[in-house]
Amino acid sequence: MKIFRSISSYFLPNSRQLNFLLAITVGLISGLAAVILKNAVHYTNLFLTSGFSISEANWEYFLYPLAGLLLTVLYVKYLVGDAISHGISKILYAISKKSSLLHRHNMHTSMVASTLTVGFGGSVGLEAPIVLTGSAVGSWLGQRFHLNYRSITLLVGCGATGAVAGIFKAPIAGVLFAMEVLMLDLTMASVLPLMMSAVAATSVAWLLMGDSVLFSYSLTDIFTVAELPAFLILGVFTGVVSIYFSQGLRMVEGKMDSIPSVWVRWLIGGLVLAILIVIFPPLYGEGYNALTSLLKGNPGEVLANSWWFNKIQDPWIFLGAILGIILLKVIATGVTTGAGGVGGVFAPSLFLGGMSGFFLARLLNTLGMVNVSETHFTLVGMAGVMSGVMRSPLTAMFLIAEITGGYLLIIPLMLTVAIAYITSHLVEPHSVYTRRLASRGELITHNKDKAALTRMNIRGLIEHDIRNVSPEQTLGELVQVVAESNRNVFPVLDMEGKFLGLIIMEKLRPVMFKTDQYQTTYCRDLMYTPEYMVEVTDPVEEVARKIQASGKYILVVLDQGKYVGCVSRARVFSKYREMMKEMSED
Numbered sequence: 396m397k398i399f400r401s402i403s404s405y406f407l408p409n410s411r412q413l414n415f416l417l418a419i420t421v422g423l424i425s426g427l428a429a430v431i432l433k434n435a436v437h438y439t440n441l442f443l444t445s446g447f448s449i450s451e452a453n454w455e456y457f458l459y460p461l462a463g464l465l466l467t468v469l470y471v472k473y474l475v476g477d478a479i480s481h482g483i484s485k486i487l488y489a490i491s492k493k494s495s496l497l498h499r500h501n502m503h504t505s506m507v508a509s510t511l512t513v514g515f516g517g518s519v520g521l522e523a524p525i526v527l528t529g530s531a532v533g534s535w536l537g538q539r540f541h542l543n544y545r546s547i548t549l550l551v552g553c554g555a556t557g558a559v560a561g562i563f564k565a566p567i568a569g570v571l572f573a574m575e576v577l578m579l580d581l582t583m584a585s586v587l588p589l590m591m592s593a594v595a596a597t598s599v600a601w602l603l604m605g606d607s608v609l610f611s612y613s614l615t616d617i618f619t620v621a622e623l624p625a626f627l628i629l630g631v632f633t634g635v636v637s638i639y640f641s642q643g644l645r646m647v648e649g650k651m652d653s654i655p656s657v658w659v660r661w662l663i664g665g666l667v668l669a670i671l672i673v674i675f676p677p678l679y680g681e682g683y684n685a686l687t688s689l690l691k692g693n694p695g696e697v698l699a700n701s702w703w704f705n706k707i708q709d710p711w712i713f714l715g716a717i718l719g720i721i722l723l724k725v726i727a728t729g730v731t732t733g734a735g736g737v738g739g740v741f742a743p744s745l746f747l748g749g750m751s752g753f754f755l756a757r758l759l760n761t762l763g764m765v766n767v768s769e770t771h772f773t774l775v776g777m778a779g780v781m782s783g784v785m786r787s788p789l790t791a792m793f794l795i796a797e798i799t800g801g802y803l804l805i806i807p808l809m810l811t812v813a814i815a816y817i818t819s820h821l822v823e824p825h826s827v828y829t830r831r832l833a834s835r836g837e838l839i840t841h842n843k844d845k846a847a848l849t850r851m852n853i854r855g856l857i858e859h860d861i862r863n864v865s866p867e868q869t870l871g872e873l874v875q876v877v878a879e880s881n882r883n884v885f886p887v888l889d890m891e892g893k894f895l896g897l898i899i900m901e902k903l904r905p906v907m908f909k910t911d912q913y914q915t916t917y918c919r920d921l922m923y924t925p926e927y928m929v930e931v932t933d934p935v936e937e938v939a940r941k942i943q944a945s946g947k948y949i950l951v952v953l954d955q956g957k958y959v960g961c962v963s964r965a966r967v968f969s970k971y972r973e974m975m976k977e978m979s980e981d
Contacts, residue, residue, distance in 0.1 A: 411584065414546055417536050418553045418588035422595030425529030425557025429596065430603045432506050432521055432528075433562065439514030440680060456516065456672045456679060460731075461665035463515020467508050468661050468735040475504045480737050482527030483576065483828045486551060489534070490577065495548040496538065501531035508737035516672055516679045518727035522562055523739020529554030529596075549588055552577050556589045557596035559790075564600050565797035566593035568790050575787040576828060618771065618803060625767050626775060626807040627814060629755055633776055634818025636721065636751045637744075637783025641823050643725035644740070645830065651733025664734020671727045675720050678727040682746035689753050689773045710761050717754045721747060740827050744784045745777045752776020775804060775811045782812035783819030786826035851935040851970055857952050857960035863888050864918050866895055870906065871913030873921070877903070884949055886958050887922040894958040896922030897951060925951060931959050939967055 443459055471479060477498065479485075482505055489497050505524035513521055533550030542550070552573040560569030570589045654660045672678050677685040677697055688696035698716055728743045756772035759765050778791035785791070792808045823830070862876050863886040876885065883900035898921050906912055906921070927945040929938050931954040942950060942964050952959045 413540065413542075414549060414588050415591055417533075417540070417550055418592045419595045421529065421533045421536060421550055421553040422557035422560070422592030423599055424532045425525070425554050425592070426561035426596030426599030427603075428506060428528045428532075429525050429558055429561030430600055432510065432525055435506075435510045436514045436521060436680070439510060443515065444679075453676075454673065456676060457669045459679075460516040460668040460672060461662075463511050463513075463517055464661055464665045464668070464731070464734050464736050466511045466515070467517075467737055468657060470508055470511060471504075471735065471737070472657065475500060475508070477504075479505045479508055479527075480732055480735075481828075482523035482739055485527060486530045486555065486577065487828060489530075490548055490551065494544050495534055495551050497527075497531040497534040497551070499531070499535055501527050502535060503528070505737055512731065512736035512738050513680050516668070517731040517736040517738055518668060518672075518678050518680070518682070518724065518743065519731050519736060519738025520681050520740065520742025520745075521738065522559065522741035524737060525558040525562060526555045526739075529556075529558035549585055552585070553588055553592035557592045560593040561596035561600045563794060563798065564597050565794050566590070566597045568794035568797055569593040569596065571790040571793055572787065575790050576785060576826075618768075618807060620806075622767060623807065623810060625759065625765055625772075626811050629752060629772060629776060629807075630779055630811040630814025631818055632755050633748055633751055633779025633811065634783050634815040636747060637780050637815060637819040638822045640725050640740075640744070640747055640780065640784055641819070641827050641830070644729050644827065647726055647729025648733045651730060657735060661734050664730040664736075667730045668727055668734070671723050675716070675723060677720055677746075677750075678724060681742040682724075683742065686746060686749045686773070686777070689749060690770055692770065694753065694757075694769070710757075714754065714757060714761065717750060717757070721750050721754060724750070740784060741781075744781045748777035748780030749773045750776075751780060771804060771807070774799060775807050778808050779811045779815035783815040784827050786816065786820070786829075788812040788816045851967075853929070853931060853933060853935055853938055853952070853962065856935070856938075856962050856966050856970060857931075858949075858963060858966060859960045861886065861961050863958065864898070865889070866917065866919035866922070868918045869914055870916040870918075870921070871910075873898070873903070873918055874907050874913070877907065884961065885918075886951060886961070887918050888958050892957045894928075894951060894953055894956065895919075897925050898922050928953055929962055930954070935967065938962060939971075942967060 443455070444453075471477075477500065479501065485501070486497070489495055505527045509519075509521055509524035513519060530551040531554065533552070533554035534547055537547030537550045555577055556569040556573045558569070559572045560566045563569075570586065570593050573589055651660055651664060654663065668678075676699065685697045688694060694713075697720075698713075724743060724747050728740065731738065752772035752775055753769055755776070756767045756769040759767055760769070774795050778795045781791040781794070782788040792805070792812050795808055796802050796805060861882050861884060862880045864873055864876055866887050866889065868876075873885070877900075885898040887895045887898060889895055896919075898918060902923070903921060906916065925945075925947075927941045927947065927950055929941060929950050929952045931952055933941075938950070942962075948965070949961050949963045952962050
């Protein structure tokens, strides 16, 4: 606590200087988390699989996924006590519905769980857990310094940026990820902290891991414009693969979710995953080793540790095996998460894209139709499927450009990711991250107006200074109430506070000066039942819709029929403007 007070004494709350300092801090921690998690999984994998036969099936693959998923389920169920899968969706939900506040345990629990899942062979990626970790660190720091929603959201984005930048040593891709996936505003006030976080995370990764990266490739083949038609075909193909992955994943996870028992889900998912990995070892873990083999020009190593290894000399058997890996990857990923595993779809998207690009290139070359670079297709295919699945074409494009250390493939990358995005979007309007939230009406990070309305609380908008009357009060008594009030509406309530109707000045004005009716006319004679009323449980978005539809300046608020107060058009839109100002950048 002392360090927080000490730093706060030098910086104004929510100032740019404080945001910059915190952005660097979040980047450093995110980069460190990326290094720790990647190494933890790497050495777990190395310990479990060292000594495996390269030319035949290894039946240990049947035991590891079951054990890893069981350990993950036990850890999450009995030690965490909170769902920690689908990390990116959790961040989007927090930004949309929880003022960017993430649970403190998200700073470490997803790292432990994903190590158990992926280290033992779960067919998912580590990027989402690391992104959740970094974002949770940003959210926690923002809360400790009592920052506003805009600043906390920015730090959440800095955590995501630092995580992606640290994993791939790709700072530009990290910044673009926060903007495309989390939909942070593209303004200098947001871009600069994101850049600083990306630089800090990348520096930590370079310092601790040196030049080694997940996979790299130095471009040697020369790209010519004549190859663009082939990359156009690749764009359509990866777009179709993206649709298959998104819809297949939804179907598999839906089937797994329909199983009521967590233990039955673990057993079924673990067994299915184990069988798939025994048949196709590249489905074990993230799959980056298989991509590295393709990029190094050793495609035969993709089928190492399997009974397919001695049959790769036959080009059609080899292509069939690669196609099998592509088709079954979605099942492997779906049963991993459905059985209780913790991980994301970032790595599966890259894996599926690389395999798809290589498959198409090898098929075209085998048929003798054209002669294309298999490594180029592998790289660009990674970007294509990532663009279609995650709806992040810029992130995908610059990630591959940074991995290859140059922009010689920028034209085919631009073409492929654009075609893949368009193809996928025609069938799947939402990304794999946003689909669930959108179906529940909880996706508002992509809609600033809706975000502002959703963050507003109706209880804070209710006006309680409006005089109410009973149905038995006379016109004379009502006129006295009007004289003492500065409002022009008067709710009519019974003895128990139940709302009966509303009296407005427009209807009262014609009779209020007729003194001969003061004792013979009652409030029940002057009231009417409004067409539009608001329940205290209504979201503010619905309140705004009712105000707009009614054409009235004020609506009655009820709680199960009992009068609570009123909410006015002026109050709602004044608060809305305040929220929009808070969410906007300077």
